Amino acid sequence: MRISREMAARWVLLGLWAACITSPGGASLLNICMDAKHHKAKPGPEGELHGQCTPWKANACCTGNTSTEAHQDQSYLYRFNWNHCGVMPRKCKRHFIQDTCLYECSPNLGPWIVKTDSSWRRERILHVPLCKEDCEEWWEDCKDYVTCEENWHKGWNWATGTNHCPWGTMCRPFKQVFPRAADLCEKIWSDSYRYTTAPRGSGRCIQMWFDPAQGNPNVAVAKYYSWGGRAAADMAWKPVVGASSSLPAALLILLPPALLALI
Ligand SMILES: *[C@@H]1O[C@H](CO)[C@@H](O)[C@H](O)[C@H]1NC(C)=O
Numbered sequence: 001m002r003i004s005r006e007m008a009a010r011w012v013l014l015g016l017w018a019a020c021i022t023s024p025g026g027a028s029l030l031n032i033c034m035d036a037k038h039h040k041a042k043p044g045p046e047g048e049l050h051g052q053c054t055p056w057k058a059n060a061c062c063t064g065n066t067s068t069e070a071h072q073d074q075s076y077l078y079r080f081n082w083n084h085c086g087v088m089p090r091k092c093k094r095h096f097i098q099d100t101c102l103y104e105c106s107p108n109l110g111p112w113i114v115k116t117d118s119s120w121r122r123e124r125i126l127h128v129p130l131c132k133e134d135c136e137e138w139w140e141d142c143k144d145y146v147t148c149e150e151n152w153h154k155g156w157n158w159a160t161g162t163n164h165c166p167w168g169t170m171c172r173p174f175k176q177v178f179p180r181a182a183d184l185c186e187k188i189w190s191d192s193y194r195y196t197t198a199p200r201g202s203g204r205c206i207q208m209w210f211d212p213a214q215g216n217p218n219v220a221v222a223k224y225y226s227w228g229g230r231a232a233a234d235m236a237w238k239p240v241v242g243a244s245s246s247l248p249a250a251l252l253i254l255l256p257p258a259l260l261a262l263i
Pocket of ligand 1: 065076
């Protein structure tokens, strides 16, 4: 009787240990699509992705239609008007197109997906660590364009079905509205991005631009941040899903055998 109870306890502990190792919280943050306006339910191959969104064609959260629309002015996606202070130059607009492609197509933003209370999406991204060059080139190519808003998620006059500058606001150069590159990347979409000093290829930041011939570099970045890298990188951020992702893996592996030895 006594022996079988010990055996049972051992099996229960072994089971828990195996569960800790094989299905850590981090796994659910990888290869997923957010629950938002145009995202697919699950990522998958998309042969027909358009233009600047093609890097994601091996595995994407966007459809071909969404990728085409991402390149159009006042597209059916959000009816957003890039030209609210005069025509946005091509070299600046390409960054906004790339930002849209990353947002709509990337299956690697899981560690930064949070719930949101909004009429048009249930989830959003918060504090995605953008690679230094992606942010700085975006600012550099847009610094001479003009805008009337710092946070492009709010404050617009939508009376005509697309966004216009409200009365009383002025069109000012980007470099005044956003004095530093970090101001642009962080403020323009209500902290969707976080400015980092990590360079492209470091495995510690998300790339808006990449060459798909070498694979998608953001796969490894999502993996890093879902397995506790986020906790290490910024202790102030609370994990959104899977609390166990912030526990050191060594503890999960060593603790159960230590308990077994005690039985
Ligand atoms: C994408 O789909 C929407 C909605 O069905 C449609 O209005 C739009 O014309 C399509 N765009 C393209 C480029 O096919």
